[in-house]
Ligand SMILES: Nc1ncnc2c1ncn2[C@@H]1O[C@H](COP(=O)(O)OP(=O)(O)OP(=O)(O)O)[C@@H](O)[C@H]1O
């Protein structure tokens with residue numbers, strides 16, 4: 001098989017809560033390869049979000065090894081990490097996290113602002129991406145003028161616009177009804193077909209069944225890591 | 235990340251918190267207003283004074299008993315000096331070799347002029363002058379003649395009158411050749427002054443000029459017995475030799491011992507302008523201090539607005555970091571926002587300051603001048619204000635942990 005985008009070995013994340021240590025992650029090792037579609041599952045508090053934050057370079061492990069595309073993340077400073085997040089990673093959040101006063105277009109442009117891309121190119125790229133997620137006719141709407149599903153599409157477009165190596169989605173359907181959730185899953189499936197690498201966190205078996213590999217976490221450790229030989233198509 | 239975007243974000247923040255922003259902008263505006271307003275007034279005053287002095291003759295120098303601009307303390311010292319008498323002034327004129335133009339004058343206010351049944355208010359300024367006075371006072375004759383040397387030496391009872399007096403005493407008739415009464419003495423009008431209009435709210439045409447000899451004898455104020463002298467050297471390079479010559483002659487006439495200091499004052503346009511700005515500088519200082527205090531209060535307001543803004547936009551900051559904003563960019567964004575806020579208040583203050591300074595200048599009848607230096611100072615202090623008081627909130631924003639910030643409710 002080809003080389004992994006993400007290689008983590010025995011990573012742990014410990015929060016120090018005034019003397020009391022919280023082991024959010026104890027010992028997790030994973031290899032993630034290009035164009036994989038992975039669902040991370042587990043009970044509440046098991047460490048899923050902590051793991052996603054580390055994978056997304058928003059947080060660094062207390063111990064263990066993290067190589068992103070062969071580069072040791074431990075050696076990077078804050079600016080390097082910001083650059084990795086900007087170029088290589090697209091986040092989709094459960095609560096969308098759109099700028100409330102900005103239009104869909106401006107929201108999607110945001111990561112490009114920090115890539116130093118010119119205004120006109122930025123606009124073009126954002127328009128293309130919004131059209132791809134089916135929001136070509138809603139570009140000048142503000143978040144409060146969009147439905148939940150549409151907001152999450154804007155968020156997906158924002159994650160996609162920089163053409164990242166990997167898309168990280170922490171419970172992307174958690175705030176959506178079942179039908180809208182399935183629509184978002186359809187969108188992810190399309191992205192996967194086009195070659196994107198996707199990692200999503202979910203509580204729902206129905207959602208996880210769309211992925212091709214399911215990693216289950218319990219108490220900060222990998223409980224199981226299985227291939228889903230029969231993924232559902234949305 | 236570009237600056238235009240940060241400025242737009244700042245304006246957005248102003249719009250979102252109108253009342254709070256307006257209060258803060260107002261206090262910045264007041265501070266800048268104080269600085270610009272006093273700056274405009276002072277610059278206008280200074281320009282007016284030096285402009286007027288130069289109008290009278292760029293190379294003139296002035297000889298008086300005491301300095302024209304005095305502080306409270308110096309007054310005692312100069313009070314004891316003996317007046318420069320008309321006789322001494324005449325001796326000086328006789329002995330000067332570098333220039334002939336030695337103008338003499340003395341002034342008393344509050345006279346009533348009468349002619350026939352007509353009479354003025356008791357507010358006419360009476361000037362005793364010699365034959366050179368009109369030239370050094372930049373005064374022109376519209377009709378009739380200026381004083382001749384003979385008119386002055388013979389103390390003729392003739393008068394040159396200003397337009398205000400002419401209108402009151404001789405309505406509809408030509409004043410030349412008619413007579414006016416000053417106290418109980420008749421004077422024949424031989425000249426009419428070309429109107430000058432008003433200056434600092436006072437008419438310059440409400441005057442009567444008579445030969446200085448008669449003036450000193452009958453009309454000079456008991457407390458102002460000293461003759462004022464204006465010497466006009468022929469050219470700029472004759473200024474300092476003329477001054478030396480005048481000092482030498484006057485020391486001789488007034489019996490000043492070699493080890494004593496001059497018993498009179500010599501001043502040039504330059505030294506007068508300097509003394510005047512030394513005086514107006516206090517006005518500047520006052521504006522600067524009160525402006526500074528207002529700006530300090532405004533700074534605290536700016537810090538408050540920015541801290542609230544950072545707090546309210548915590549999630550936004552987290553998101554920006556998550557999609558790749560470096561800490562320095564966040565810092566810059568918030569500092570630019572703070573500076574934009576300050577400049578916005580500053581612009582309002584500058585405009586108000588101009589209008590205020592202009593209104594003040596206008597009300598005292600001088601031409602308003604734009605104090606460019608103070609505009610620079612204002613823009614500079616607004617920038618500094620933004621950096622100092624926006625710095626801490628911006629630093630807080632830049633150092634937020636992205637995960638905590640994203641999770642912030
Ligand atoms: N900033 C923090 N400080 C202290 N403890 C934390 C912090 N973040 C997470 N934890 C703890 O780490 C553990 C794992 O949290 P995490 O958010 O990763 O769980 P999760 O699997 O995402 O749960 P959920 O499904 O509810 O989102 C929890 O016990 C949590 O209390």
Ligand SMILES: [Mg+2]
Nearest residue numbers: 048049050170
């Ligand atoms: Mg979670």
